[in-house]
Amino acid sequence: MNSNFHIWTLTPTDVYKTLTTTPQGLSEVETNLRLKQSGYHELPEPQTPELGWAIWAVIWVNIFLFNTSPNQYY
8 A cells, every 4th residue: 555645635445446445345254354464453551660669759758858848836
């Protein structure tokens, strides 16, 4: 497939030709073949820090700020 054009500028017939499909969709054989070639099109699970690490970070920031601020309560 040539990626030097915008697919939305094509006619429906040209889109089918470009994507090698039909208005009825892919056959089961073609679907299995493409699945073997390309694999599943899934997004990776986002890697987010666990809540425990965030809580510990807040605690350490608070300790640091408390120890570095001028203490007027003594």
